[in-house]
Amino acid sequence: MSKINLSVKIGKVAFKNPVTVASGTFGNTNEYEPYVDFSRLGAFVTKTITLKKRVGNPMPRIAETPSGMLNAIGLENKGLEDYVENKIPYLAKIKTHLITSIAASGPEEFVKMVKVLDKQKVVTAIELNLSCPNIRGKGIQFAKHAEEVGRIVKSVRDNTSKLLITKLSPEMGNFFEIAEITVKSGTQALSLINTIKGMAIDVYKRKPRISNVTGGLSGPAIRPIALRYVYEVKRMLDIPVIGMGGIANWQDAAEFIIAGAHMVATGTVNFVTPRASMDVLEGLEDYMKRTRVHSMDELRGSLKLPEHILKYE
Amino acid sequence: MYDIRVTVKQNKRVSDGLWVLSYHAPKTVKKILPGQFLQFRLTSSTDPFLRRPFSAYKIKGDVIEVLYEPVGVGTRLMSQMKPGDEFCSLGPLGNSFTPVKKKKVLMVGGGVGAAPLVFMAERHVYDKMLLGFRNKSVVLPKSEAPGSKSNWIYATNDGSVGHKGFVTELLEGILKEGDPKQYFIYSCGPKPMLYEVARIARKYKVDGELSLEERMGCGVGACLGCVVETQDGYVASCKSGPVFSIKDLTLEGLKSE
Ligand SMILES: Cc1cc2nc3c(=O)[nH]c(=O)nc-3n(C[C@H](O)[C@H](O)[C@H](O)COP(=O)(O)OP(=O)(O)OC[C@H]3O[C@@H](n4cnc5c(N)ncnc54)[C@H](O)[C@@H]3O)c2cc1C
Ligand SMILES: Cc1cc2nc3c(=O)[nH]c(=O)nc-3n(C[C@H](O)[C@H](O)[C@H](O)COP(=O)(O)O)c2cc1C
Numbered sequence: 211m212s213k214i215n216l217s218v219k220i221g222k223v224a225f226k227n228p229v230t231v232a233s234g235t236f237g238n239t240n241e242y243e244p245y246v247d248f249s250r251l252g253a254f255v256t257k258t259i260t261l262k263k264r265v266g267n268p269m270p271r272i273a274e275t276p277s278g279m280l281n282a283i284g285l286e287n288k289g290l291e292d293y294v295e296n297k298i299p300y301l302a303k304i305k306t307h308l309i310t311s312i313a314a315s316g317p318e319e320f321v322k323m324v325k326v327l328d329k330q331k332v333v334t335a336i337e338l339n340l341s342c343p344n345i346r347g348k349g350i351q352f353a354k355h356a357e358e359v360g361r362i363v364k365s366v367r368d369n370t371s372k373l374l375i376t377k378l379s380p381e382m383g384n385f386f387e388i389a390e391i392t393v394k395s396g397t398q399a400l401s402l403i404n405t406i407k408g409m410a411i412d413v414y415k416r417k418p419r420i421s422n423v424t425g426g427l428s429g430p431a432i433r434p435i436a437l438r439y440v441y442e443v444k445r446m447l448d449i450p451v452i453g454m455g456g457i458a459n460w461q462d463a464a465e466f467i468i469a470g471a472h473m474v475a476t477g478t479v480n481f482v483t484p485r486a487s488m489d490v491l492e493g494l495e496d497y498m499k500r501t502r503v504h505s506m507d508e509l510r511g512s513l514k515l516p517e518h519i520l521k522y523e
Numbered sequence: 524m525y526d527i528r529v530t531v532k533q534n535k536r537v538s539d540g541l542w543v544l545s546y547h548a549p550k551t552v553k554k555i556l557p558g559q560f561l562q563f564r565l566t567s568s569t570d571p572f573l574r575r576p577f578s579a580y581k582i583k584g585d586v587i588e589v590l591y592e593p594v595g596v597g598t599r600l601m602s603q604m605k606p607g608d609e610f611c612s613l614g615p616l617g618n619s620f621t622p623v624k625k626k627k628v629l630m631v632g633g634g635v636g637a638a639p640l641v642f643m644a645e646r647h648v649y650d651k652m653l654l655g656f657r658n659k660s661v662v663l664p665k666s667e668a669p670g671s672k673s674n675w676i677y678a679t680n681d682g683s684v685g686h687k688g689f690v691t692e693l694l695e696g697i698l699k700e701g702d703p704k705q706y707f708i709y710s711c712g713p714k715p716m717l718y719e720v721a722r723i724a725r726k727y728k729v730d731g732e733l734s735l736e737e738r739m740g741c742g743v744g745a746c747l748g749c750v751v752e753t754q755d756g757y758v759a760s761c762k763s764g765p766v767f768s769i770k771d772l773t774l775e776g777l778k779s780e
Pocket of ligand 2: 455
């Protein structure tokens with residue numbers, strides 16, 4: 211049988227395969243080293259960092275919910291300087307592309323961060339996390355307005371030659387308008403989706419189950435919603451998508467690719483099955499062999515739509 | 524650190540409310556130390572979704588035993604498991620208790636928090652095992668003691684076994700009597716109990732270690748869902764812990780939510 215070509219290209223970057231991990235669900239450096247050979251991943255994505263250290267939210271930060279979990283970690287991280295000094299030396303040894311996820315309070319802070327990261331050779335791509343739902347008050351905010359998002363993406367674009375990815379959440383009310391403006395402002399791929407706001411209550415204590423009251427829902431519970439966003443964005447915009455949201459096995463991953471995703475990421479499921487990304491990769495390859503698909507280009511967006519849907523186009 | 528599929532060897536009650544589940548894990552037993560824990564995936568379905576953490580309780584040859592109390596969906600599922608049933612065990616995870624040589628060890632356990640202390644007692648000498656339980660139905664019987672049983676002392680909230688009141692009252696009683704400097708404490712149990720242990724340890728200037736049982740997500744330091752407050756700020760209790768020196772923790776951080 212001829213060899214299967216798992217590689218995918220986004221912008222000028224060739225990824226060896228379409229399987230990656232979701233920011234914040236795979237640690238910062240060596241957390242999953244005992245279970246996964248990182249060099250087999252299409253890319254390694256680190257937890258969102260901010261310019262300055264953030265302590266994050268008080269406990270409890272997570273709560274289990276049906277087929278998923280709520281989290282309000284609050285972007286705890288040690289800041290950009292620590293990332294460059296203490297994380298990058300480890301990350302540089304991983305033989306795959308590195309995607310660095312960042313969040314900031316506005317265009318100026320994003321630009322400050324990007325200028326530093328642009329000098330880091332090992333960073334292949336910068337992912338703008340414009341969609342963390344767990345931040346309150348001043349400082350970093352959930353980017354809500356399309357124009358503001360446009361300004362952020364544009365100013366970042368003007369300051370780096372790295373591959374630029376923007377991560378969005380359905381929580382952004384005018385989602386499709388925002389998606390479009392990020393593309394117009396120069397993003398080269400979209401990461402879809404970040405968590406969806408949810409809530410759970412302990413009825414005996416009559417208290418919210420997480421201290422932030424609301425948190426981001428993730429895991430298989432959100433998969434159909436995530437898939438729908440990937441599908442609809444791909445119908446509307448010509449932009450590579452990194453699909454995520456409840457992907458737990460190769461079938462789930464194949465759904466996102468057939469809907470049009472260039473790459474797929476395992477997220478919360480890593481917590482349950484540390485090897486999940488590898489299971490997805492091996493399962494996908496086997497599926498392609500069995501169904502005689504030779505390349506990702508052949509599988510991607512190959513969704514067969516009913517006649518009556520096509521007629522409306 | 525291994526993520527392995529294992530088979531239940533035995534699953535039995537040791538009192539009305541406490542169970543011991545055992546399984547073969549030849550590679551894991553070679554590495555695991557007292558205080559370290561395992562993350563169990565009890566079902567291949569997504570309900571319950573997350574793994575459940577359990578301390579190693581005893582090691583017998585190639586077999587790991589965990590002590591547990593059915594309190595929710597996961598632990599109830601566990602209590603229904605039969606010899607031959609399969610589940611996934613990830614571990615050993617986290618750090619372990621630091622053995623001490625020149626001090627007399629006082630162990631202070633609350634409920635299933637006794638588990639890592641019994642494992643410690645299996646491997647190291649200790650002076651007294653002080654155990655607190657809600658009532659008689661959940662008392663860990665002396666027959667579970669490795670070696671001598673005479674230094675196991677109980678407290679129950681209702682006085683149905685041993686001292687009526689909190690196990691921390693037993694601890695304070697001992698520290699009041701002798702020179703506190705001769706002692707070292709290992710403790711594990713519910714947060715309000717650990718808070719008391721830490722408060723008393725500070726009052727009598729006794730060193731010791733606490734094993735924290737925070738709600739956990741990943742168990743490997745990735746999700747940052749189980750942080751505890753230390754003198755240097757938040758750290759993930761699954762990776763930097765679950766065992767912490769009492770000195771490194773803040774009393775404020777041990778207060779219940
Ligand atoms: C490092 C570590 C070691 C542990 N060792 C043991 C052990 O040896 N034996 C044992 O029986 N248990 C141990 N636990 C606790 C055990 O993991 C929980 O009891 C178990 O996860 C509960 O799962 P469940 O599905 O039965 O309960 P759930 O249905 O998830 O919860 C039942 C109730 O307990 C609460 N709850 C669950 N977990 C915690 C927690 N960690 N802290 C406070 N409240 C909680 C929930 O909010 C809910 O109200 C340990 C925990 C940790 C972190
Ligand atoms: C504990 C936790 C922490 C997360 N932290 C981040 C983060 O720092 N940055 C980010 O862009 N997304 C973060 N996410 C969102 C995930 O990257 C992902 O978009 C989302 O969880 C949906 O995928 P999943 O259902 O497969 O987990 C986090 C998710 C979880 C569960």
